[in-house]
Amino acid sequence: MSVILRNGALIDAVPSLLYRAARHADARRLANSRWLLRRKSDGRYLACADQLHVGQEYALARLSPADARALRRFLGDEAFRPGKVPGTQTRRLLDQLGLQAARYGERTGLAWEDEPTSLHGAGLDRYGRPLWLTADTSAAWRRLLDAAADDDIALDAISGFRSHAYQLGIFRRKLSRGQSVEQILTVNAAPGFSEHHSGEAIDIGTPGEPPAEASFEHTDAFAWLGTHAERFGFRLSYPRDNPHGITYEPWHWRYVGGGKSLLLSR
Numbered sequence: 001m002s003v004i005l006r007n008g009a010l011i012d013a014v015p016s017l018l019y020r021a022a023r024h025a026d027a028r029r030l031a032n033s034r035w036l037l038r039r040k041s042d043g044r045y046l047a048c049a050d051q052l053h054v055g056q057e058y059a060l061a062r063l064s065p066a067d068a069r070a071l072r073r074f075l076g077d078e079a080f081r082p083g084k085v086p087g088t089q090t091r092r093l094l095d096q097l098g099l100q101a102a103r104y105g106e107r108t109g110l111a112w113e114d115e116p117t118s119l120h121g122a123g124l125d126r127y128g129r130p131l132w133l134t135a136d137t138s139a140a141w142r143r144l145l146d147a148a149a150d151d152d153i154a155l156d157a158i159s160g161f162r163s164h165a166y167q168l169g170i171f172r173r174k175l176s177r178g179q180s181v182e183q184i185l186t187v188n189a190a191p192g193f194s195e196h197h198s199g200e201a202i203d204i205g206t207p208g209e210p211p212a213e214a215s216f217e218h219t220d221a222f223a224w225l226g227t228h229a230e231r232f233g234f235r236l237s238y239p240r241d242n243p244h245g246i247t248y249e250p251w252h253w254r255y256v257g258g259g260k261s262l263l264l265s266r
């Protein structure tokens with residue numbers, strides 16, 4: 001059975017069975033429902049529901065008028081749309097931060113990354129959290145893991161899909177601590193421009209190694225990826241001296257496809 005995340009502009013819906021409620025009273029509600037509805041900006045649990053329809057939801061939190069509106073829009077329209085989530089909201093918020101998307105894209109050579117409206121569960125990440133990826137990426141990741149295991153290489157995922165809202169949340173937190181937009185951009189891609197928004201990027205690690213550190217380069221796991229990952233459709237996005245001016249990230253791989261045919265012709 002495939003496990004699906006339905007992704008809206010401000011709200012997402014995930015299978016209840018994958019998540020735990022903090023409050024006892026909610027735990028029972030959650031356990032007896034099929035979907036958990038969350039606010040994307042901070043992951044707050046807003047409601048649960050058996051079906052994604054307006055009026056079927058049970059609130060798990062006191063909903064602000066904005067939350068209630070977003071929830072209605074999601075259940076009434078967004079929840080079953082195919083394709084990509086419109087990024088208009090994110091672009092507007094970027095403008096408010098004084099960060100023009102077009103100019104930023106030009107300066108860094110980074111592409112705008114829309115979020116898919118549905119993501120597939122690809123097992124758990126290193127921290128036991130559900131790992132969300134596109135269907136194709138998820139399938140390729142499973143094949144990659146199996147092949148690595150056959151060669152006695154243990155890989156794990158540090159992070160997969162991350163939303164625009166999540167990235168905006170990082171910016172807001174850092175701004176409120178007094179950092180400037182320019183300072184934040186030296187470490188974090190602008191919201192809308194992280195490859196993780198696409199559901200096609202995975203930060204890969206190996207047990208015993210710290211997450212997302214340059215030292216990953218010296219592991220057997222990285223050597224194995226260097227030889228085999230491309231056969232499964234994965235490519236290192238930010239090698240040393242990449243044209244985007246992004247620090248070398250040996251852990252960050254993107255599914256670019258084409259791996260399957262290569263695999264069959266091996």
Ligand SMILES: [Zn+2]
Nearest residue numbers: 201202203252
């Ligand atoms: Zn990454």
